[in-house]
Amino acid sequence: MRLARIAWAFLRSAVQHELAYRADFFGNVVRSLLGTGTAFGGLMVVFSHTESLGDWNFPQMLGLLGVFYVVQGVMAVFMSPSLNKTVEEVREGTFDYILVKPVPSQFIASTRRFVLWHVTDVALGVAIIVIAAGRLEDKVTLMDVLVFLAMIFTALSIVYAMWLSLTTLVFWWVRMENVTMIFNVFYETGRYPVEIFPFWLRQALTFIFPVAFITTVPARAITGREASWLTWIAPIVAIVVVLAASKFWRIGLSRYSSASS
Amino acid sequence: MRHILVGFAAFTRSELANLFQYRVMMFLYALWDVVNPIIYLIVWSLVAGERQISGFSRDDFIMYYLVFMVVSHLALAIEVYTFGPLIERGQLSPRLLRPIHPWWHAAAVNISYKVVNLIMLIPVWIGLFLVLRPAFPGDWITVALFLPALAAAIVLSFFIGSLFAMLAFWTTRSFSFWQIWTSLLFLMGGQVAPVAVLPGFVRDVAVALPARYALGFPVEVILGQLDAGELVMGFAMQAGWIALAALAFAFVWRSGIKRYSAVGA
Amino acid sequence: MTADISVRNLVKHYLVPVREGGLRASIKGVFKRRHRRVRAVDGISFEVARGEIVGFLGPNGAGKTTALKVLSGLLYPTDGEVAVLGHTPWQRKRDFLSRMTLIMGQRQQLFWDLPGIDTFLVNKAVFGLDEPTYEASFNLLSEMLELGDLLYKPVRQLSLGERMKSELAAGLLHSPSVLFLDEPTLGLDVTMQQRIRQFIKDYNAATGATILLTSHYMADVKALAERVIVIDQGLVLYDGLLQGLVESYAPHKTITLQFEQPVEIKDLERYGEVERIDELQFRIKTAKDAAPGATARLLADLPVADLSVEDPALEDVIDQVFRTAAE
Numbered sequence: 001m002r003l004a005r006i007a008w009a010f011l012r013s014a015v016q017h018e019l020a021y022r023a024d025f026f027g028n029v030v031r032s033l034l035g036t037g038t039a040f041g042g043l044m045v046v047f048s049h050t051e052s053l054g055d056w057n058f059p060q061m062l063g064l065l066g067v068f069y070v071v072q073g074v075m076a077v078f079m080s081p082s083l084n085k086t087v088e089e090v091r092e093g094t095f096d097y098i099l100v101k102p103v104p105s106q107f108i109a110s111t112r113r114f115v116l117w118h119v120t121d122v123a124l125g126v127a128i129i130v131i132a133a134g135r136l137e138d139k140v141t142l143m144d145v146l147v148f149l150a151m152i153f154t155a156l157s158i159v160y161a162m163w164l165s166l167t168t169l170v171f172w173w174v175r176m177e178n179v180t181m182i183f184n185v186f187y188e189t190g191r192y193p194v195e196i197f198p199f200w201l202r203q204a205l206t207f208i209f210p211v212a213f214i215t216t217v218p219a220r221a222i223t224g225r226e227a228s229w230l231t232w233i234a235p236i237v238a239i240v241v242v243l244a245a246s247k248f249w250r251i252g253l254s255r256y257s258s259a260s261s
Numbered sequence: 262m263r264h265i266l267v268g269f270a271a272f273t274r275s276e277l278a279n280l281f282q283y284r285v286m287m288f289l290y291a292l293w294d295v296v297n298p299i300i301y302l303i304v305w306s307l308v309a310g311e312r313q314i315s316g317f318s319r320d321d322f323i324m325y326y327l328v329f330m331v332v333s334h335l336a337l338a339i340e341v342y343t344f345g346p347l348i349e350r351g352q353l354s355p356r357l358l359r360p361i362h363p364w365w366h367a368a369a370v371n372i373s374y375k376v377v378n379l380i381m382l383i384p385v386w387i388g389l390f391l392v393l394r395p396a397f398p399g400d401w402i403t404v405a406l407f408l409p410a411l412a413a414a415i416v417l418s419f420f421i422g423s424l425f426a427m428l429a430f431w432t433t434r435s436f437s438f439w440q441i442w443t444s445l446l447f448l449m450g451g452q453v454a455p456v457a458v459l460p461g462f463v464r465d466v467a468v469a470l471p472a473r474y475a476l477g478f479p480v481e482v483i484l485g486q487l488d489a490g491e492l493v494m495g496f497a498m499q500a501g502w503i504a505l506a507a508l509a510f511a512f513v514w515r516s517g518i519k520r521y522s523a524v525g526a
Numbered sequence: 527m528t529a530d531i532s533v534r535n536l537v538k539h540y541l542v543p544v545r546e547g548g549l550r551a552s553i554k555g556v557f558k559r560r561h562r563r564v565r566a567v568d569g570i571s572f573e574v575a576r577g578e579i580v581g582f583l584g585p586n587g588a589g590k591t592t593a594l595k596v597l598s599g600l601l602y603p604t605d606g607e608v609a610v611l612g613h614t615p616w617q618r619k620r621d622f623l624s625r626m627t628l629i630m631g632q633r634q635q636l637f638w639d640l641p642g643i644d645t646f647l648v649n650k651a652v653f654g655l656d657e658p659t660y661e662a663s664f665n666l667l668s669e670m671l672e673l674g675d676l677l678y679k680p681v682r683q684l685s686l687g688e689r690m691k692s693e694l695a696a697g698l699l700h701s702p703s704v705l706f707l708d709e710p711t712l713g714l715d716v717t718m719q720q721r722i723r724q725f726i727k728d729y730n731a732a733t734g735a736t737i738l739l740t741s742h743y744m745a746d747v748k749a750l751a752e753r754v755i756v757i758d759q760g761l762v763l764y765d766g767l768l769q770g771l772v773e774s775y776a777p778h779k780t781i782t783l784q785f786e787q788p789v790e791i792k793d794l795e796r797y798g799e800v801e802r803i804d805e806l807q808f809r810i811k812t813a814k815d816a817a818p819g820a821t822a823r824l825l826a827d828l829p830v831a832d833l834s835v836e837d838p839a840l841e842d843v844i845d846q847v848f849r850t851a852a853e
Contacts, residue, residue, distance in 0.1 A: 027434040027436075027437045028437075030437050030440075031436075031437050031440050034437075034440050034441060034444050035440070035444075037444070038444040038447055038448060041448050041453075042447065042448065042453040044460075045448070045453050045454050045458075045459060045460065045463070046304060046305075046308060046453070046454070048460040049308055049314050049458070050308045053304065053307060053308065054307060181286070181289045181290075181293070182289060184293075185289060185292050185293050185296055186296075188293075188296055188297060188300065189296065189300060191300070192300060192303075192304060196303060196304065196307055197303060198303070201303075263654075264651075264652070264654045267651045267652075267654065268648075268651050268652040270651065271647055271648045271650070271651030271652065272648060272651075272652075274644075274647070274648075275637055275640060275644045275645070275647070275648050278640055278644060279637055279639055279640055279644075282639040282640070283639075354595075354600050354628075354630075355635035357599070357600055357618065358598065358599070358600070358623060358627070358628055358635075359623065359649075359652050359653075360620040360623035360624045360652065360653060361652045519602065522600060522601050522602045522616060523601070523602050
């Protein structure tokens with residue numbers, strides 16, 4: 001309850017900050033539209049020469065694209081700003097101020113900053129998913145939606161765990177200039193279903209950098225494709241990686257505390 | 262002239278040393294240049310299968326994206342990230358006080374960046390080539406023609422990138438404009454697909470716009486996909502766009518610096 | 527004596543958008559921007575002769591930095607004529623840029639992640655210095671600023687003072703004949719301030735360079751400049767010797783007294799404004815002409831243990847200048 005109040009306070013200050021710079025808002029809407037529009041155009045180009053890509057048809061690919069933007073948006077609103085800020089502070093030595101606060105450090109490190117305007121990505125992503133669902137051959141059932149929501153939740157948990165782990169690396173490797181960059185390079189592969197990639201790459205994108213669970217699995221659920229075994233293990237994977245990331249954070253923290261003077 | 266060469270060489274030396282301080286970041290940027298073409302390499306070889314798409318076989322697509330990987334890296338405009346912020350933060354002033362045009366420094370930054378990144382890219386590229394072993398459809402003539410086309414693409418994208426960077430003289434939102442250009446490069450510059458593969462009217466638009474000449478054209482040249490008429494037309498378009506971009510560059514710099522000096526450096 | 531710097535009727539106005547608070551006002555602002563004219567420099571004229579050190583004084587926003595930027599060619603003026611070394615600065619001719627320097631306290635011309643020496647080598651190339659010239663200049667600066675091995679450490683690892691020394695050296699490598707120094711000692715500790723000050727003085731003596739500097743620290747000005755130009759709100763309030771400034775704007779002296787035994791304050795008040803330091807110490811501000819008489823009577827009438835007469839602090843004088851101007 002107390003933690004919720006703190007998070008609310010952070011969120012409120014983010015809203016105020018955003019309102020102070022609301023001129024940026026329009027520029028960012030334009031950027032989001034351009035981003036999704038370009039991706040949509042890219043799909044059109046590919047599908048002008050084929051009916052399906054690795055047995056995903058056009059509406060299904062559209063659904064995947066929607067999922068890609070929803071996750072990217074949520075990540076950019078709630079995760080990357082706080083954790084990037086943490087990396088910056090560890091590097092500059094001001095992270096100590098976080099440690100002396102009577103609140104779990106992982107909580108502050110991951111909730112104190114929000115960049116709200118990225119909700120435009122979420123909104124566009126949802127819109128794309130709705131359009132895609134309308135064009136599917138089979139009707140989307142309530143069950144599909146429920147499974148989809150569960151899969152989105154596991155996807156976001158996994159994404160969070162990855163962000164936290166990447167951030168934790170800063171305790172060892174202080175000159176980690178740009179965590180966002182590492183993540184985005186791999187996240188780019190999430191625009192396409194993991195099945196189209198060759199075997200070794202598919203394995204890597206499932207088990208090492210689990211982009212499969214982040215976009216492919218939720219997209220399967222909402223586009224009426226049969227659930228693969230990945231769907232069933234997704235919640236377990238999510239729980240394991242979140243716990244592991246949290247443990248990793250504590251290890252990194254103890255290293256920080258013992259190393260700094 | 263001599264002082265420009267000496268100055269340019271000195272800038273390049275320091276910028277190279279500077280960038281080597283950021284090896285990890287540079288490696289990530291190099292990775293970025295690799296990941297996207299690989300995705301489209303995979304997508305198109307899947308779509309092509311055993312058939313030909315607008316004259317591209319599966320091997321052609323693979324070769325296209327392997328070369329594209331290098332070209333897109335070399336013809337990347339970074340000025341929006343390197344020069345634009347100098348204008349926004351008022352850090353252009355120290356450079357204006359040096360008795361050499363600031364763009365010589367910017368050009369040195371551009372070249373250093375590419376040299377350092379190329380060093381990271383080469384091993385990855387060789388590895389990919391050995392794994393995929395596509396047949397090379399061109400010959401020594403297309404290779405010889407590739408070099409001037411590449412040089413022209415690099416120059417053109419430097420001018421265009423600089424134009425977008427200089428928008429910072431007037432607006433704090435130059436980045437949104439820049440994204441219009443990157444979208445154009447993606448769709449019509451040969452990134453999402455070779456220009457020849459684009460559907461009907463989109464291809465006609467792409468042939469007229471500058472994006473192709475700043476990115477995809479050299480790749481098309483080396484693959485030997487273009488006939489003599491298309492080659493001549495392509496080089497002419499490159500020359501035309503460079504001339505236009507250079508004119509715009511000179512004009513925008515002059516009025517931009519006037520504005521910078523008017524509102525407070 | 528030739529004038530290295532000559533400024534005639536220099537005017538620099540800016541248009542700045544007016545921002546108002548509140549949602550409604552900022553929405554209106556999107557469609558219609560209101561502008562306000564800021565008269566940063568509003569018609570100033572002066573000349574600086576070769577080899578002079580001149581202090582440019584004024585409160586924040588007085589137009590000092592704007593004037594320096596016009597003089598060094600970074601800004602186009604709204605109106606007026608400026609000649610520096612025979613050039614119009616904002617044309618930024620190569621010859622002009624090679625013979626002057628602008629050093630701004632907080633600005634960074636050094637490569638942040640590289641040792642200072644790299645910036646030196648770049649400047650050597652850019653200014654077209656040949657090896658012996660570079661060598662000589664480098665040795666001179668390195669000795670005067672005691673650079674030692676500072677130049678071989680990445681700039682980001684240097685302290686503020688060390689960075690300022692490197693910045694100065696980098697800006698002077700091409701032996702400019704005109705120096706514009708904007709707050710060269712800002713943010714430095716007292717020892718470092720003194721070092722930089724001494725360096726500027728020595729540099730002027732050694733090279734005969736013309737120096738125009740601004741500073742917040744009166745100590746800088748007192749130590750360096752014989753002549754000062756005071757500007758406020760874009761206008762020149764005073765141009766002349768530092769000593770003259772004190773005399774014309776501070777028509778009073780301060781008498782500091784130490785008594786042997788307690789005295790009545792009202793016995794002192796007839797000489798001027800009294801400030802009590804402690805039980806036995808007082809300070810009296812008295813009119814300049816009245817000071818000798820007052821001193822004599824104080825010594826005669828009261829149990830004085832110690833007495834001194836001083837000009838007021840320069841800060842107070844400047845303050846007085848601005849207050850007079852405002853009235």
